[in-house]
Amino acid sequence: MKLAHRLLVVLAAWCLLMPSVLLAQSPQNEPLRVGSKRFTESYILAEIVAQTARQAGARTELRQGLGNTAIVHGALRSGQIDVYAEYTGTIAQEIVKDASKNTLTDLNRALASQGLAVGVPLGFNNGxxxxxxxxxxxxxxxxxxxxxxxxxxxxxxxxxxxxxxxxxxxxxxxxxxxxxxxxxxxxxxxxxxxxxxxxxxxxxxxxxxxxxxxxxxxLQDDKDYFPHYDAVLLYRSDLPQRQPAAWAVLQSLQSRIDESAMIRMNAQAELQGMDFAQIAQRFLQSDTKADAAAPSSNEIAKSHSFGALLWRRLAADDLGRLVGQHLLLVLLSVGAAALIAIPAGILLFPHARLRALALGIAGVMQTIPSLALLAVLIAAMGVIGRAPALVALTAYSILPILSNTCAGLAEVSPGLRNAGLALGMTKPQLMRWVELPIAMPTITAGLRTACAIAIGTATIAAFIGAGGLGERIVTGLALNDSALMLAGALPAAGLALISELSFELWERTLRHRQLRRSA
CATH class of the missing domain: 3.40.190.120 (Osmoprotection protein (prox); domain 2)
Known part of the structure; x- marks a missing residue:
């Protein structure tokens, strides 16, 4: 129970601090939030946009790998990002829903009702x-x-x-x-x-x-099916007024990236294993558009030395940040689930039908695929990032805690309950001093299972920009980089092992306490 109280304190503090954090983000000091989709080129262009804005002294916040067009467009409309690199054909077909809108003027007229605008043609077509x-x-x-x-x-x-x-x-x-x-x-x-x-x-x-x-x-598109996909910046229409300095410097990207330069930058990421930020920095510091030569066979062979590459990925500077984000997702979601499921289990235990109904509902939630649940929550909540991820992880954590709470209470023999009542205990006292101590090892096993589920499922949260070790896995999928995917999976597995060892020690302590009480 002490753990539940501590988690309640953490959740309460988090809820109290969030409004002050939001209020502190006034228009004068809010960051320029740059988003990207989940493929190599989008990651690189987001870095180029963010680093260009920093040249004007703007504070930037990168929301990389948010997913497909629908998710990133939703994030832009809701104000969770301010700008990202998009393509004119995609805007016409997927956002405006009118293939005849093929000029920037037409697109801007159609986007005005959404509070969006398009501009700054980057200089290349990617169809x-x-x-x-x-x-x-x-x-x-x-x-x-x-x-x-x-x-x-x-x-x-x-x-x-x-x-x-x-x-x-x-x-x-x-x-x-x-x-x-x-x-x-x-x-x-x-x-x-x-x-x-x-x-x-x-x-x-x-x-x-x-x-x-x-x-x-x-293959040649001999019937001209595909539209033209010129790379542009899609942004919130109030961005030039809110951040005039950053917007002014972003104009310098117009026509700066030609197709050959973009192919070379993609090759640096996918064939040489260079970091997106490093690629963007090298491009922006160059005096010409094509600053990087194509990767040599030696460079490619060196980049594919798997052991060295895996170690480099594992020991990257972002490890501490990603582990911290992952732990935060797990602790908050499992803590919230414990605060819901343990009291619910105590209240529902005497009522068999209600208990069966609640366990059935929790079981159905457990069967919903995680990506599908995240998509539904994004649509329902109107936000991306940590909030829907926490709701999804909490939903997945409820079933093992609720079922184990009920199972633990069922282990208390009727004789002990009758003995407590005969001694004059009230039902709350009986629960506090007799039933919960006996049920606690089983409840702890439920918490243990919930933590294992949350640690694994939290990696999926990176698909909607919630952070955590899944960021490496998502980026590795985009790059087909096995070393980077393992660099995210191995620390997650390490967290799961640490969690298992911690709960094993806790369960042993509880057993020893029960033996001492019995003696």
Missing amino acids: YALAMRRDVAQRLGITRLSDLAQHPELRYGLSNEFMGRADGWAGLAQRYDLKARPQGLDHGLAYEAIRQQHIDVMDIYTTDAKIDYLGLLV
Whole structure:
């Protein structure tokens, strides 16, 4: 019970401090919040925007890897981010929902009702396309998208976002009469799948670094299905008034990044393993657009020395920050679940039907996939980041604590209860001095299970910008970087082991206390 009281104090302090933190963020000192989607180029462009703003003395806050267009657009509209790099074709098709809006003037008119605006063309086009291994395409005589209709046996591995977009697979299949049933794959993993010949066709971004590196052939869009995707900044329309200095310096990015420079920067991240911030810094410090040479074979081989790369990823400077964020998510969610589930278990235990109903509801919550629950919570709460992540983690933690509380109380024999009542104890006294001490080892086991679940599930929270060790896993997926994914998974596994050892010691202490009481 002492742990529950301490967690209650922490939660109360957090709730009391949050309003003062929000009030302190006045328009004069609020940061420029820069967001990104969850793929390599978006990470790099977010760093370039943030570092450019810092040149004007602006305080910046990066919200990297927030997810697909719908999530990042929602974050922008709700004011959780101020600006991010987007593409004109995506804005027209996915945000404005009108493919005829193909100029900045048209897009700005359509976006005005949402409180958004678009500007600062960065200087390159990054469109969707389909690609195949060059040797396979040459063997089958495929050079255009129209040729795919003659080969229904080909295996397609397409990103889930591309399959759901208005300008994605459904329209493409109709335009080119394609009958294939594509498999949904993460964009980064699809490159590895096509390299190992598990799939034959994948969707690519035309500035992807791995197109040439893996010897892929980009198929010609001979029926002009895909729109133009010019890189621009999508921002809240009041940003120039709120942060005029930062906005003025962001204008310097106009036409500064050409397609070859963007491909080189993507290669630095995906083939050389360079940090996004370092890539942006090197680009901004250069006197020319193309400051970095293409990676040499020696550099690529060196970057793929897995042991050294894994150690470098593990020991990166962000480890302490990510572990702290991960622990905060786990402690707050499990603490909140304990404050809900333990009292609920005590109240529901005497009522069998209500207890069964509550356990059933908690069980149903446990079966909802975590990403689906996060998406629903984002829509319901209108925010991204830590708040929906904490609600989801709390929901997942309730079932083991509630069920173990009920199971622990069921272990108390009727004879002990009758003896306590015969001695004149009230029901609260009986619960405090007899039932809870006997049930505590089982309740502790429920807390132990809840912590293990929360530590693992908290890694998913990084998909909506909640931080934690999942940031490394999410970025590693975007880069198809196994070392970076392991650098997030191994510390999370270490936290789980520490949690298990801590609860084991606690349970032993409780058992010894019970034995002493029995003696």
